[in-house]
Amino acid sequence: MADLSSFPITKLWPAANPDVIQLYSFPTPNGVKVSMMLEETGLAYEPHAVNITKNETWGPEYLALNPNGKIPAIIDPHGPGDKPLELFESGAILIYLAEKTGKFLSSDAATRYQTIQWVMFQMAAIGPMFGQVGFFHKFAGAAYEDKRPRDRYAAESKRLLGVLETRLEGRDWIMDDYSIADIATLGWVRNFIGFYDAGGLVDYASLKNVPAWLERGLARPAVQRGLDIPKRPS
Missing domain, CATH: 1.20.1050.10 (Glutathione S-transferase Yfyf (Class Pi); Chain A, domain 2)
Incomplete structure (x- = not known):
């Protein structure tokens, strides 16, 4: 079982299953890019609603994951080298998930x-x-x-x-x-x-x-x- 306790964000949004990708997001045009990609790829993940209407991205726990204070962000407990990887910026996350799965981004x-x-x-x-x-x-x-x-x-x-x-x-x-x-x-x-x-x-x-x-x-x-x-x- 992966240990995500070193990530402050998990204190506010605990991981029920820390062995799957943790998605911190909200259903905005930027947020749904990543949830759609995760659904398309079939990767196991656990979504956490970060309520931007209540400024939940500006607390220290979220800012420790994304210093820019925006959604979405992820933690992949099995990133490169099977080590946890945190990522923000939806475009970067899309590229990462495409490379991780070999889907929706050509190898050419x-x-x-x-x-x-x-x-x-x-x-x-x-x-x-x-x-x-x-x-x-x-x-x-x-x-x-x-x-x-x-x-x-x-x-x-x-x-x-x-x-x-x-x-x-x-x-x-x-x-x-x-x-x-x-x-x-x-x-x-x-x-x-x-x-x-x-x-x-x-x-x-x-x-x-x-x-x-x-x-x-x-x-x-x-x-x-x-x-x-x-x-x-x-």
């Missing part, structure tokens, strides 16, 4: 790096821009009389969706096969048109390839399960 070097570039596209562009639209359209920023910030981020989000639309022309997935690039991006596009209700800002209805790709992705049973893990506290 060129395809591998091209897949990673699309993961970075989501991390560096889609996530931050869509999140800003969410703030200025859905949350506190929606009350701002000056709509220039919202419109600036909406325009950039529209451009990014255009990049994705072009990439998906003649393709079912971002790469030739379903990969971590799709897993990284699905939750963000779903959230943008769903929870943020921002499709009208970017003329989402005019797109063809992105909506079809989103429908294909959301039809995957592992994606559906992952979108609801960990469950939001009632």
Whole structure:
């Protein structure tokens, strides 16, 4: 049985089974990337809901795992060399889990790096821009009389969706096969048109390839399960 007692986070979120991957997350577009990946790979894991609405990522126990105070993060009790490994940043976790299982990231070097570039596209562009639209359209920023910030981020989000639309022309997935690039991006596009209700800002209805790709992705049973893990506290 693995010993995770040296990780302060396990004092607040104890591991019922310390021999499996411990997931500390919340069902946001960033959080569900990892739960979807874990569901897709079939790896055994134990989810812990870290309630970001109550600032639970800013306590010393969580910050000892992720000094950036964001979800998701994991502890793999059987990391490289069969030693516990802690990781934060969803993109890094996706790459790690893909390499651990040999799934959703090609072993061909060129395809591998091209897949990673699309993961970075989501991390560096889609996530931050869509999140800003969410703030200025859905949350506190929606009350701002000056709509220039919202419109600036909406325009950039529209451009990014255009990049994705072009990439998906003649393709079912971002790469030739379903990969971590799709897993990284699905939750963000779903959230943008769903929870943020921002499709009208970017003329989402005019797109063809992105909506079809989103429908294909959301039809995957592992994606559906992952979108609801960990469950939001009632």
